[in-house]
Amino acid sequence: MLTDVFYSVLKNKCPQCHQTDVFVTHNPFNLKKFDKMHESCSCCGVKYEKEPGFFQGAMYVSYALTAGWFMVTWALDTFLFHSEIWQYITFIVVSMIVLMPLTFRLSRLIWMNFFIHFDKTKSFTFKKHQL
Numbered sequence: 001m002l003t004d005v006f007y008s009v010l011k012n013k014c015p016q017c018h019q020t021d022v023f024v025t026h027n028p029f030n031l032k033k034f035d036k037m038h039e040s041c042s043c044c045g046v047k048y049e050k051e052p053g054f055f056q057g058a059m060y061v062s063y064a065l066t067a068g069w070f071m072v073t074w075a076l077d078t079f080l081f082h083s084e085i086w087q088y089i090t091f092i093v094v095s096m097i098v099l100m101p102l103t104f105r106l107s108r109l110i111w112m113n114f115f116i117h118f119d120k121t122k123s124f125t126f127k128k129h130q131l
């Protein structure tokens with residue numbers, strides 16, 4: 001379901017069991033560790049990088065996120081702020097650089113959720129209730 005995807009993406013959780021973190025740190029702006037991921041989930045065992053080069057597909061998601069950011073900010077600028085073109089270009093370049101770690105992580109999490117789906121029988125809390 002879509003709510004399962006939102007939970008996994010926004011909370012940095014394993015797409016299959018929602019129990020453990022995908023990225024080592026929760027802070028995307030920790031520039032030394034923002035790209036460090038666990039290889040697999042310690043709860044359900046799913047491997048995050050399904051095959052070599054798997055995360056190259058996340059570049060398409062990153063492109064879509066960046067294009068969406070561009071369109072939203074362009075519309076806001078056009079209808080509300082009416083800034084000069086050089087001001088808008090400066091804003092969009094600086095904002096994309098600042099938001100790059102967040103875009104990187106969101107695009108990988110969204111890409112993983114295309115291929116790994118939530119299964120409540122894999123979660124620790126479900127297993128605990130079954131005992």
Ligand SMILES: [Zn+2]
Pocket residue numbers: 014015016017018019020041042043044045046
């Ligand atoms: Zn898991």
